Amino acid sequence: MDIAEAPQKTGKIRAQNRKNILAAAEDSFVKNGFKGTSMQSIADAAGLPKANVLYYFKSKQALYLAVLDEIINRWDETIEDMSEGDDPAEVLRAYICAKVDLAIQYPSASKIFALEIIQGAPNLQEHLRTNLRTWVREKSKIIQSWIDQGKMKAIDPEHLIFMIWSTTQHYADFDAQILTVTNKLEYDDDDVQRIKELLCTVILGGCGLNV
Template identity: 45%
Template sequence: MTQRDVAASVRTDNGNGATRERNEREILAAAERVFANHGYRGASLAAIAAQAGLPKSNLLYYMGSKRGLYVRLLERMMARWNALLDDISAEDDPAEVLEAFIRSKMQLSRRHPEGSRLFAAEILAGAPFLQDYLRGDLRDWVQARAAIFRQWAERGLMDPVDPVWLIFLIWSATQHYADFEAQVLGITDRDALSDADVEEITVFLTRMVLKGCGVAPRADESER
């Protein structure tokens, strides 16, 4: 990236925080589509810039490199998925937390299927770009949530299931409908999942998880 490119990018931004935020949002959305369709090796910064409607120099200015953009996209996906559990405590109701987490994950996979498939492809490839994140920030996040789940079990609010396996189960079950969409639609003879289908799946998964964990459903959930 030349000094002229950097200067052009700065002028485009003009020191305007709103402009930077909008540009970064458009870059990440375009990158999600391009990486999901072509993989890391097949994607190019030029293609991402064209999708975003921005000069290639802007991508380098905001993201630093193709690798930096790719890793940021994957980490954003995980942060988006797991935000709901960031502030939970041992005083919360496990039925409410687990149901809300499943519902949130289902909706995010529905709204961002390309991001879900992109993350799945990275993991299937052995997570070459995410090892530091998986063994660092994400491991710490999972262990902190697991500690709260264990406190719920100690208080008799749920069975003493392994909380790490439980988190894996919820991740995989909710992402299945995005990652394996072709399989789901083919077997069920649908062109797409409707809002009603997604709600039915969400209720089903919630019941299975709560029952498997020995958690009593919330009153309004048990009436569905």
């Protein structure tokens, strides 16, 4: 059946090439940084001539922005709703677990985002100032309402969010350090489970929530 497929389905080839290029670019941007990544190496990894990469993305900068955009969008999809009536323990636990899963499943995405922010977020200022700031304020308002209702300890909501981000993303961004120090080759399912439980225990416990 594969053979029977019409080869002139150009849209499919195009989409596949785009996908290959983005994946190769993501890998190389993590390991070598923006400047350290050559279009040639991306082309090689994607199995295309160099000029074709520049045909799909008009410049290295444009390709990098496309990679960033893909990451942001993927993260946005995982935002779950919370409301004032919810149980904070339940919502925070779900959010922490979701963030750990994302970090373990897409470590390169987390790393590229981290590299961009650490270097001063030259390409994400707008996103931080608009989308992300709005998101944080909305969620903070709800957390604050939980505090006002006496459902949890008075922990600054914005910094509680930063804390969840830092602890969860750390397992992706700093995997080289964590794995080397703990003498492991990679995380296994048990590790992931233990990490989730530990983060929930400490963070929820620290917020005065039953664990």
